[in-house]
Amino acid sequence: MNKHKRNAFIYAGIVALGGLIFGLDAALISGTVDYIAKEFGLNSIQIGFVVSSPGLGVLFALPVAGYISNKLGRKKALIIVAALYLVSAVTSTISPSYEALTAARFLGGLAFASLSLAAMYIGEIAPPKWRGKLVSMNQMNIVVGLSAAYFINYFIVSAISSDAEWALSMGVKENTWRWMLGSEIIPALVWFVLLFFIPKSPSWLVFKNRIEEAKSTLKKVMPENEIDPHIEQMKLSMQNTTEDNNSVLNQLKAIVSKPMRLTLIIGATSAIVQQVVGINAILFYAPTIFKQLGGGTDVAFTQAVWVGLISVVFTFLAILVIDKIGRRPMFIWGLACAILSLGICSYGFSTARYEITSQAITELNTIPNAERLQTLIGTEYKSDTEFKNKLTEVLGKEDAQEHAATLIQKSAKMKATLILIGILCFIAAFQFSIGPVMWVLFSEIFPIHLRGIAIPAFAFLTSISSYFVQLFFPWQLDNMGGGAVFLTYAILGAIGFVILYRFLPETKNMSIEEIQATLQKK
Numbered sequence: 242m243n244k245h246k247r248n249a250f251i252y253a254g255i256v257a258l259g260g261l262i263f264g265l266d267a268a269l270i271s272g273t274v275d276y277i278a279k280e281f282g283l284n285s286i287q288i289g290f291v292v293s294s295p296g297l298g299v300l301f302a303l304p305v306a307g308y309i310s311n312k313l314g315r316k317k318a319l320i321i322v323a324a325l326y327l328v329s330a331v332t333s334t335i336s337p338s339y340e341a342l343t344a345a346r347f348l349g350g351l352a353f354a355s356l357s358l359a360a361m362y363i364g365e366i367a368p369p370k371w372r373g374k375l376v377s378m379n380q381m382n383i384v385v386g387l388s389a390a391y392f393i394n395y396f397i398v399s400a401i402s403s404d405a406e407w408a409l410s411m412g413v414k415e416n417t418w419r420w421m422l423g424s425e426i427i428p429a430l431v432w433f434v435l436l437f438f439i440p441k442s443p444s445w446l447v448f449k450n451r452i453e454e455a456k457s458t459l460k461k462v463m464p465e466n467e468i469d470p471h472i473e474q475m476k477l478s479m480q481n482t483t484e485d486n487n488s489v490l491n492q493l494k495a496i497v498s499k500p501m502r503l504t505l506i507i508g509a510t511s512a513i514v515q516q517v518v519g520i521n522a523i524l525f526y527a528p529t530i531f532k533q534l535g536g537g538t539d540v541a542f543t544q545a546v547w548v549g550l551i552s553v554v555f556t557f558l559a560i561l562v563i564d565k566i567g568r569r570p571m572f573i574w575g576l577a578c579a580i581l582s583l584g585i586c587s588y589g590f591s592t593a594r595y596e597i598t599s600q601a602i603t604e605l606n607t608i609p610n611a612e613r614l615q616t617l618i619g620t621e622y623k624s625d626t627e628f629k630n631k632l633t634e635v636l637g638k639e640d641a642q643e644h645a646a647t648l649i650q651k652s653a654k655m656k657a658t659l660i661l662i663g664i665l666c667f668i669a670a671f672q673f674s675i676g677p678v679m680w681v682l683f684s685e686i687f688p689i690h691l692r693g694i695a696i697p698a699f700a701f702l703t704s705i706s707s708y709f710v711q712l713f714f715p716w717q718l719d720n721m722g723g724g725a726v727f728l729t730y731a732i733l734g735a736i737g738f739v740i741l742y743r744f745l746p747e748t749k750n751m752s753i754e755e756i757q758a759t760l761q762k763k
Contacts, residue, residue, distance in 0.1 A: 245368075245463050249371060249461075252440065253363045255432075255436065255439050256379070256439060257359055257363065257382045258435065259323065259359050259379070259432060260359065260380065260382035260383040260386065261383070261386035262323075262352075262428055263355065263383055264386020265428060266295060266349055266386075266425060267383075268391055268545075269390040269394065271391075271525050271527045271528055272394030273417075274288055276417050277342070279643060280418070281338065282639075283339060285715035286716055287339065289711065289712040289715045290343055292711050292712075293525075293711035293712040294343045294344075294347040294350060295329075295349050295350030296350060296353070296708030296711050296712070297350060298349065298350020298351045299351065299353035299354055299701075300704055300705055302352070302353065303698070303701040304697070306354040306700075307695075307697040307698065309321070310361065310445075311445075311694070314445050315365070315441070316362075316436065316441050319358055319359070319362065320433070323433040324433055325348060325352035327426070328348060329350075330426045330429050333346055334426065353704065354700070356383075356680070356700060357696045357697045360379060360680040360683050361683075361684065363379065364376055364683075365442045365444035365692075366440075366444075372681070372685070373568070376680055376681045376684045377556070377563055377681060380677035380680060381556045383556075383676075384553050386428075387524060388552060389549070390424075390549070391545045391548060392549065394528070395542045397413060397417060397421055400413060401413060441458060442458075443458040444475060444692075446458065447476065492691050493694060496691060503744060507741070507745055507746075508686060508687075509699065509702055510741055511572070511737075512699045512702035512706070514675070514736075514737025515706075517706050517710065517733040517734065518580070518675070518733065519726070519727070519730035521707045521710050522711065522714040523667070524548070526714055526715070528542050528545050529715070531545060532645070532649065533625060533718075533723055534653075547665060548664070548665070551665055551669050551672070554669075555669045558673060559678070563681065567748075568682055568748050569745050571673065571678050572674050572675060572679070572682075573738070573745065574674070575670050575673050575674020575678070576670075576741070577738060578669075578674075579671050580731050583663070583734065584731050585660070585666070586660050586667070586727040587723075587727035587728040588656075588659075589657075590655070590660060590722065590727060591624075592655070592656060593653060593654065593655030593656070593724075594621055594654045595627075595649070596619075597614050597648075598618065598651075598652075599618055601651040601652060602615065608640065609640070616635060617635065625649075628649075629641065679703075683699060683700070686760060
């Protein structure tokens, strides 16, 4: 590997560490849901607010992220969001109440703008032939963070279950969820420090007419004979840009103008469909979903680890082949596989049946006054919502919520293996296609003078879709049932498939300027 390629990978790797912090933040909360609900006495909507509060925070951050990245530069903007991650991790860990925890996680959500800023920075510093791989590193680090979080949660739960001496002596059993959330602090601190060592974005320097500084940065990532032509390409891209039309309002007008119409359709559809297929419902609530399969708490945390491992493997494969296969076939056919997998999950949940037996009641020695369940013997319930509503009626809200996993384990008759395969296939399809490819597209389809506003604007669509998915998933699961929830995700994904199949072009091995010309011509 020559020095230019090595430098490009190092800078991209440092920036992409933000994806790892995001992955940790996203998945660590999945293991804390039951513990937080019990400690603070939360209902399903309150649980949704705790889990989704970062998704709300990013909705406030993204509208100003573009302005900050244009005004201060991509590097300084990334340093700010790294500091927000660190503060959020510390305050979440020591939160004394539901309100304080929600506020601390909201603060961390302000840092979720790092995903769009990272894609922007890497897309601007990466030579065209490496751009796909380097931008995809961000997604790779997200899934590494996810996988690490599931392992951390599994490790902590296993230590508690086995009464490990270190866990007892350090109070892990009494503060399980705090240990889970606290594991994010050190990685967040490391990323904050490393960001001081990356160079400023060459595209931003050209945007600010600091040409010599831009050349100095480019010397680190490409041969000298390629620098001047690359600078000229960037200047050409911005030749009609004036200080007046650089205003946020005018840039937004340009994004929705006729020459940008195709870019708008592609960006908006991919931004929304990436989230409405339910990826963050699965990632943020993995143990909760797996408990619905009847395996119990320990099995649920083990199965969540598989989500992390599959995410890492298929994202790594995507990075290896994205510049060979191309963006269009990976996004389109990966989305098709994800839709099929969601359909399998919906079928599996829809055919499940639930029935309490007298033997099961005898074995439920962890539930106080389990004889209350005697009235349910012999009745078969045809949906998880019907069954859980009856449990709440008989046991009361608190006991039904606390012992739901055990009760489902003892009463469910379902195609659990089929559902598990469906979920894991969905994760594989998403991480091989929709997950990384969307950010690569965002780094390519917008002209340089608009990307500071455009990428955060379309990331805003992704984030608002993600927020509502996370917020309402616990309520949907309780009131609609797993079958209806997964069917909804499949239908929304199918709508996105139809639009992108019609409009999404191929962009591999093209410069950003060539992509603009192709899109405007089409």
